[in-house]
Amino acid sequence: MIREIRFPSQVVRRAKSIRVLLMDVDGTMTPRYVCLQSFPDGSVAEMKMFNAHDGAGVKLAGIMGIRTGLITGRSSPATARRARESSMEFVMQGQPKKLEAYKAILTRAGVTDEQVAYIGDDLPDLPLLERAGLAVAVADAVVEAKRAAHYITTAAGGQGAVREVVELILKSQNLWKKALPMAIA
DSSP, rough: OOOOOOOOOHHHHHHHHHEEEOOSTTTSSSSSSEEEEOOOTTOEEEEEOHHHEEEEHHHHHHHHHOEEHHHHHHHHOHHHHHHHHTTOOOEEOOOOTTTTHHHHHHHHHTTTTEEEEEEESSGGGGHHHHHHEEEEOOOTHHHHHHHHHHHSSSOOTTTTHHHHHHHHHHTTOOOOOHHHHHHHH
């Protein structure tokens, strides 16, 4: 059974002002696993699993004028590729202390904290969750991230949580029905 999520009115109010959607990667765009494969020659390859609905949602957000990006502590070619495929504008990898990257994006985008939504799941996300106009923790986030959030998704990280936030923003801004035909084009 599919059910529509009813977003709390105070969260809808915050979402109406959002112009930039930023997110963490591991545990937010992906499940909480970092998959490393070692080979006999001593090399290691990384594998990440991204949710197709999340990617389509991020792309749709961009089409509808919501600028998107990621800030992550790790650097990964898989993350860079997924960001390109989703048409993300801001891609900040290798940022264990994420606040400086966040500030740089706000300056580049010409927006205030109140115009930014940030989705995270763990302790390094706390400084951004505490500043963002719409702070979102995924369903399986650590308790500290959930406490800092204005909204906790019903979906876990890597399981549609990002898409849920895109829908929240677009529906709050009365753009969802206008967005639907864009998703097909």
